[in-house]
Amino acid sequence: MKPTKFTYLALTLVFLIGGFFFLLKSNQAQQTAQVKKSNNTTIEHSKYEGVDIKSAISDEETFHSAIHYPIFQEEALNKKIEKSISKIHNNFREEVSIESKKHLKENPATLLVSFDIYEAADDVYSIVFSEESYVNGANGRAKTKIFLVDTKEGKFIKQHEIFTDDRKAGEKLYLLLNQQFKSSKDYRDYYFEDQLKERIKDNSNLENMYLTDKSMNYKFGKYEVTAGAAGMPEISIPLSKVQDLLAPQWKKRLKLQDNIKEDQSNPEAQNKKNENNKLSAQQEPTAPAPQSGKQVALTFDDGPHPQNTPAILNLLKKYDAKATFFMLGSRVDFYPDVAKQVAEQGHELGNHTWDHKDLTTLPAFEVQDEIKKTDYAIKKATGIPSSAYRPPYGAFNDQVKNSAGGTPVLWSVDTLDWKSKNPNEVLSIVKSNVGDNSIILMHDIHATTVEALDKVLQYLKSEGYHFVTVSEIQA
Ligand code: ZN
16 A cells, blocks of 8 residues: 655754754755765655655754755745745744843753655645744744645645635535534543634635545644644544535545545544554563573664664674664654564564654643554554553653553663764763663664664673663563
């Protein structure tokens, strides 16, 4: 089946150093034949033809920012998206500039821009941006911005073009949304009907709409139509319920004359399916016969990565080592074949959430969603469910434990590989901190970590360690 969705939020919060404005101007994206890297910007191919992904990450004393956005082959598309991204970034910088430096040094501001992409029809994509920022303490912001893109024509599609009569469509969509908000167990307690009505009056509700190949979806920013506890609410309406509103060419384009597929992209429907796959931090009984001597668990977070993860797998094979990979669901969805290789080579599969959010800042249902969606992606890609989870930043509380279904796996040796990007420093941290049953934290998204791993494996082997999964250590 053709995949319909991925979320990209790769290195999120693995902040590096470098200039950001400079990167936005750089424009060599779409011609690259392979992954390119310059300072803190990376460009990766996506599984969608003609769509690359650019990530710009910066880590300053007073703020951290991580911005991910798609690059198309048509310059006109890129210009508009980059303009929108620049605006977000400039606003953020402005907010940061008026804050007290002293305060920011203690509590740096953060900006995170990520996106989901959905293939709605041939050459039609929905790009759904989420912008989350945090400048001073309480006022976290979470907004969304949607682009509908026609890659064949190289242009954007305005939401109202999809309908025969956008006014009438607005009225009916309001009724459908209102009904769904009121009946959603996740949102009904936080929903503000008046605010939704208000948005519809000026017709701006259409801006929150995007299409998948099965549904018409709505995504709202935090506080727009619900209380903050509901996060950024998303509602999914099957195309069958709105097809009478669509302009004839869109009915055709979305292949609505044929049969309407069951909506599998609806996260709620997906969650129901996943309820049987309850995540457990317990280990599957796959451990080999116990060996004597010292053991360590090597763990790799934030992948999979199309080049570096396979390189790491090769090294592990060379040293006959087993490891644990705490993967991001968004990246598994993006690189299912790499995730499959990890599983096929007998390593343990760990859940590192969908897109690397701090779980302690989310309502319980979103924590569940982060974990379940990821577990579903891992199982879909590899055939095997994850058998451990590690919350991003090691951040958890009782609510996270209850919602994620168990005790998280943290680490005892932090190599800081993402920070130093220096194989010798990684080795020296391991040398001075490792002991029997250590759990070592690394990230399989950096090329320098591949280099470091060769040295680390060599050293640990010479010290008599053997390499097991985290579940074996904790058993
Ligand atoms: Zn991580």
